Amino acid sequence: MSTTAETAPRALSRRRMRVDGWRWTGRIFLAFMLLYTAVPMIWMLITSIKSGFAALQFPPQWWPDEPTLASYEKLLDPQNSVGQDFLRFFWNSLFVSTVTTILSVIVAVPAAYAFSRFSFPGRNFLFFAVLLRNMFPAVIFLVPLFILMRLLGLMNTHGSLILTYLTFGLPLAIWLLKGFYDNIPVQLEQAARIDGATRFQAFILIVMPLSTPGIIATAIYSFIGAWNEYIYAYTFLTKNDQLTLPVGIQRFFSENTTDFPGLMAASFMMSVPVVVLFLVLQRYFVRALTEGAVKH
Amino acid sequence: MTIVTGKAEARRRLQSGRSGVLRQIWEHRADYAYVLPAIAVMLVVIAYPIYYTIELSFFKTPPGLQLRDKTFIGVDNYTTILTSEVFWRVTWNTLIWTLGSTLIAFVLGFATALALHREFVGRGVLRAILIIPWVISAVAASYIWKWIYHSDFGIIGAVLVGLGLADRPPNFIDSVNTVLPSLIVVNIWREFPFAMIMMMAGLQTVPEQLLRAAQVDGASAWQRFWHVTFPHLRNVSTVTILLLAVANFNSFIIPWIMTGGGPSNASHIWITHIYELAFGRQRWGVASAYSVLLFLTLMTLGYFYVRALSGNERQEGSA
Numbered sequence: 001m002s003t004t005a006e007t008a009p010r011a012l013s014r015r016r017m018r019v020d021g022w023r024w025t026g027r028i029f030l031a032f033m034l035l036y037t038a039v040p041m042i043w044m045l046i047t048s049i050k051s052g053f054a055a056l057q058f059p060p061q062w063w064p065d066e067p068t069l070a071s072y073e074k075l076l077d078p079q080n081s082v083g084q085d086f087l088r089f090f091w092n093s094l095f096v097s098t099v100t101t102i103l104s105v106i107v108a109v110p111a112a113y114a115f116s117r118f119s120f121p122g123r124n125f126l127f128f129a130v131l132l133r134n135m136f137p138a139v140i141f142l143v144p145l146f147i148l149m150r151l152l153g154l155m156n157t158h159g160s161l162i163l164t165y166l167t168f169g170l171p172l173a174i175w176l177l178k179g180f181y182d183n184i185p186v187q188l189e190q191a192a193r194i195d196g197a198t199r200f201q202a203f204i205l206i207v208m209p210l211s212t213p214g215i216i217a218t219a220i221y222s223f224i225g226a227w228n229e230y231i232y233a234y235t236f237l238t239k240n241d242q243l244t245l246p247v248g249i250q251r252f253f254s255e256n257t258t259d260f261p262g263l264m265a266a267s268f269m270m271s272v273p274v275v276v277l278f279l280v281l282q283r284y285f286v287r288a289l290t291e292g293a294v295k296h
Numbered sequence: 297m298t299i300v301t302g303k304a305e306a307r308r309r310l311q312s313g314r315s316g317v318l319r320q321i322w323e324h325r326a327d328y329a330y331v332l333p334a335i336a337v338m339l340v341v342i343a344y345p346i347y348y349t350i351e352l353s354f355f356k357t358p359p360g361l362q363l364r365d366k367t368f369i370g371v372d373n374y375t376t377i378l379t380s381e382v383f384w385r386v387t388w389n390t391l392i393w394t395l396g397s398t399l400i401a402f403v404l405g406f407a408t409a410l411a412l413h414r415e416f417v418g419r420g421v422l423r424a425i426l427i428i429p430w431v432i433s434a435v436a437a438s439y440i441w442k443w444i445y446h447s448d449f450g451i452i453g454a455v456l457v458g459l460g461l462a463d464r465p466p467n468f469i470d471s472v473n474t475v476l477p478s479l480i481v482v483n484i485w486r487e488f489p490f491a492m493i494m495m496m497a498g499l500q501t502v503p504e505q506l507l508r509a510a511q512v513d514g515a516s517a518w519q520r521f522w523h524v525t526f527p528h529l530r531n532v533s534t535v536t537i538l539l540l541a542v543a544n545f546n547s548f549i550i551p552w553i554m555t556g557g558g559p560s561n562a563s564h565i566w567i568t569h570i571y572e573l574a575f576g577r578q579r580w581g582v583a584s585a586y587s588v589l590l591f592l593t594l595m596t597l598g599y600f601y602v603r604a605l606s607g608n609e610r611q612e613g614s615a
Contacts, residue, residue, distance in 0.1 A: 030411045037428070037429055040485065110334075111331045138548065140346070224431060228433035267439050268436075270436050271431075271432040
């Protein structure tokens with residue numbers, strides 16, 4: 001290393017080569033990850049535009065000889081029974097997810113604000129209780145909740161799902177929002193208070209508008225969580241006309257086991273709302289997650 | 297009043313001697329109002345079920361949930377579980393599933409985050425595509441992969457046969473030996489984006505100057521990573537790994553939809569097994585005892601989780 005001065009140019013070029021080596025490793029790795037991620041989704045799309053017959057061939061048709069939208073037409077046609085069911089599942093999912101989302105935001109906003117701003121006895125305990133809840137799996141709660149829902153007369157209603165999703169979404173929602181409130185300077189509220197606003201006014205007029213990105217992010221999380229939830233819906237709902245999409249699709253295709261184009265089309269359409277929501281609001285989504293966890 | 301001066305006030309109160317927790321609670325009574333809705337909902341839906349599960353685990357229960365007819369049997373449910381062969385099989389599966397998924401998803405996610413750290417054309421698009429599997433429903437993911445693994449018409453089998461690597465499409469999820477790794481691949485597909493997002497955010501907190509200084513001092517790319525970047529990311533890594541581990545320990549949908557735990561329990565993990573005991577075979581007492589064991593395991597994990605999180609906080613406070 002004492003000869004660094006003389007060999008500097010060569011060392012530099014060697015270093016550049018090595019850096020290039022890393023960069024190429026990175027590119028190849030990214031290409032591999034892209035394949036891993038995208039191939040299943042592309043195969044889902046290709047399968048969904050095959051006819052039932054074309055899907056069941058070996059070797060498979062890499063691109064269908066006769067692409068057709070028949071599966072989509074069938075699922076979206078309110079005239080036949082398949083379409084009726086699918087559209088109803090879709091509507092049920094939309095209803096449950098939307099109501100859950102609105103309620104989550106209403107309940108989580110004050111709680112997160114309190115966790116971020118006030119120091120009251122038990123505050124830390126409560127906050128960790130919130131985090132800990134995240135750790136317990138649905139199954140632990142299933143049997144007792146099943147009984148509780150029967151007690152409350154909520155079996156086979158969307159109310160059972162909304163109540164459950166609300167509860168299980170809350171810890172994460174509070175955690176995410178707290179991250180946002182932590183980053184809003186207290187001085188802003190102080191200034192408002194000095195100008196004569198009550199604390200509530202300061203909260204509504206100053207803090208709420210500033211935390212809109214956090215609220216949007218929390219709302220997306222709640223919506224996606226509720227939209228994709230399976231296990232409670234699978235347990236609490238038995239009547240066909242109340243099922244949400246994940247369970248509805250599963251019920252439907254456990255009866256039609258070989259209709260892979262239909263299954264792929266249904267999977268695709270089930271994914272569209274959440275993927276679109278995610279792509280449009282990506283900024284908030286990613287920021288919220290990291291705000292809570294990285295900066296804490 | 298507490299809004300700004302929370303800390304100062306606490307200090308003052310400490311100095312003025314013990315004024316009693318009750319008084320403090322009374323003084324802060326208004327603050328609780330903000331948290332009350334959240335706590336109330338959680339008490340009903342969380343505290344009650346936990347209590348009830350513990351109670352049921354000591355009872356023999358008739359099927360059909362006629363729970364008035366339950367009889368107290370002490371710890372029999374627990375001995376039944378711990379002496380059954382299936383329990384150990386399932387525990388082993390759970391271990392492989394949790395460790396395998398967590399570690400590989402973390403390494404892949406971290407590596408992707410590193411590769412995406414440098415600015416290049418199309419980075420945003422690539423990142424968005426890579427995150428999609430994490431957003432879509434696990435039910436959809438399960439069906440997509442079930443179709444990909446299909447033993448007659450699956451695309452992987454077709455590619456292997458086409459390349460001459462296999463005579464006929466292999467059985468991925470119908471064979472005892474390959475089912476668990478195959479499911480782990482699906483799980484990682486859904487999960488690595490989460491690790492990627494977390495680590496990308498973590499990478500942004502690594503001070504540029506330090507990296508540049510290390511470069512000037514002649515540190516290689518690997519040395520810079522190992523001695524500067526990685527130590528900075530220790531906390532984020534801990535949190536990410538713990539969150540992944542907990543999520544994996546608790547996963548249900550992928551094994552349940554893709555295999556239902558089969559063939560011959562080879563892909564049953566704790567959660568799917570408990571579900572089957574409860575809602576399939578209606579052995580509520582045994583399932584409850586299982587849940588309590590699960591609960592205890594998670595409490596242990598949770599202890600480390602909280603410690604890692606508060607470690608985070610402490611370090612930030614001193615910085």
